[in-house]
Amino acid sequence: MTRAVDLAKRAVITTEDLTNIPSGAKNLIINGDMSIWQRGTSFSATGTDYTADRWQTQGQVWTGTRSTDVPDDFQYSLDITSGSGSYGSFGQKIEAVNCKHLVGKTVTLSFYSKAVSGETNCYVLLKVPSAEDNWTSSSNISTQSISDIGSTWTKHSFTFTNLPSSVATGLLVMIFHGIGQTTQRRYTGFQLEVGDTATPFEHRPYDMELARCKRYYEKSYPIGTFAGSTVVAGRRQMGGSNVSATTSFLSGPIITFEVEKRTTPTIVLYDSAGNSGKCVRYQLGLGDSQNENITALDIGSTGLYTYSASGASRSGVGVHFTADAEL
Amino acid sequence: MYKKINNLDGTEDTTIIKRTTDNLFIPTVEDNRHYQEYLEWLAEGNIPEEAE
Numbered sequence A: 001m002t003r004a005v006d007l008a009k010r011a012v013i014t015t016e017d018l019t020n021i022p023s024g025a026k027n028l029i030i031n032g033d034m035s036i037w038q039r040g041t042s043f044s045a046t047g048t049d050y051t052a053d054r055w056q057t058q059g060q061v062w063t064g065t066r067s068t069d070v071p072d073d074f075q076y077s078l079d080i081t082s083g084s085g086s087y088g089s090f091g092q093k094i095e096a097v098n099c100k101h102l103v104g105k106t107v108t109l110s111f112y113s114k115a116v117s118g119e120t121n122c123y124v125l126l127k128v129p130s131a132e133d134n135w136t137s138s139s140n141i142s143t144q145s146i147s148d149i150g151s152t153w154t155k156h157s158f159t160f161t162n163l164p165s166s167v168a169t170g171l172l173v174m175i176f177h178g179i180g181q182t183t184q185r186r187y188t189g190f191q192l193e194v195g196d197t198a199t200p201f202e203h204r205p206y207d208m209e210l211a212r213c214k215r216y217y218e219k220s221y222p223i224g225t226f227a228g229s230t231v232v233a234g235r236r237q238m239g240g241s242n243v244s245a246t247t248s249f250l251s252g253p254i255i256t257f258e259v260e261k262r263t264t265p266t267i268v269l270y271d272s273a274g275n276s277g278k279c280v281r282y283q284l285g286l287g288d289s290q291n292e293n294i295t296a297l298d299i300g301s302t303g304l305y306t307y308s309a310s311g312a313s314r315s316g317v318g319v320h321f322t323a324d325a326e327l
Numbered sequence B: 001m002y003k004k005i006n007n008l009d010g011t012e013d014t015t016i017i018k019r020t021t022d023n024l025f026i027p028t029v030e031d032n033r034h035y036q037e038y039l040e041w042l043a044e045g046n047i048p049e050e051a052e
Helices: A002-009 A015-019 A165-169 A206-214 B033-043
Strands: A042-046 A061-067 A077-082 A088-094 A107-117 A122-131 A134-146 A154-160 A171-177 A183-194 A217-219 A236-239 A250-256 A266-270 A278-283 A287-293 A295-297 A303-308 A316-324 B002-006 B012-019 B024-027
Touching: A077 A088, A077 A107, A088 A122, A088 A183, A122 A154, A122 A165, A134 A154, A134 A165, A134 B033, A171 A183, A206 A217, A250 A316, A266 A278, A278 A303, A295 B012, A303 A316, B012 B033, B024 B033
Parallel strands: none
Antiparallel strands: A042 A061, A061 A077, A077 A183, A088 A171, A107 A154, A107 A183, A122 A134, A122 A171, A217 A316, A236 A250, A236 A316, A250 A303, A266 A316, A266 B024, A278 A287, A278 A316, A295 A303, B002 B012, B012 B024
16 A cells, blocks of 8 residues: 555656556466475475475485575575585476466566575576476476576576467476585575566465465465374364264265365375374264275365275264375 | 275276375376376386275
């Protein structure tokens, strides 16, 4: 409102003024400010895996953690460390339906970064998949680089002109630092926008950013509690009254997602003791029997059905879930 | 590593495959990344376990 009042007092409104009015939609990157961490806050692996929501590492041996070392106006950054002799890279895949309008366009990527130790070079790659939203293989469409990313928080920007028609099948924005020493970097404030200018980072409300992330990954656990935790809160349940207990078939909960998924998601089910592929058979007065069998059926982009074929004599089924529709 | 699952009527469910190493229920849709990995695994000559 303050900005609107400021603009109203001025005789001339510039193009820059209009560009900087928050719309919530100019940034093609989701979770560019690293504010959403549904899977955890510390990761260590080889190859590819998701860290902060929507951000997938593409490197060899690496660790990824949430850091509070940030530039002004940000809460978190992604700390990526690649091992000696390993390349470190990570990126975000943008689904095809959000790339159709980019053909022939100029886009600008901007982000804040800080080199903590190791290599100083940085490459920014744009890649496209071999088929629409199918990333089993991909190809580069453009690469830019800088030789020294800087040891203090610095905003960098890269402009890419005349994107090819293949960008309509999807786009990977990838950050790469070269093979050599053990290298530690921190990144936040990613923004990809149409045009040749890096405008100020647009801070979307937390609930808006979380909902956008849930199109790709959703869990039944509360914020800050991760899959496989020993917790009841958020567990989906069916039945559980003190009649009709059975050791055989029990219908489980029909799970409806809070946000419809990009595509039919992969499901993992958990009991409330942290066991994956399991459920709780429960009943009023008898309590929970953990580590019971569970099966998912009828998975769709909006939800699924579950059942427990056999187990302890109870009348209800409880289960946690994750739904993964990432690219 | 992968196992077929059955519908409630005992017939094979062709819409889901289970990855037993980490208990993933994977839908058989082409733009699911885990299904894409399963297709690569099949192409290498591997065969999933039958449902119980």
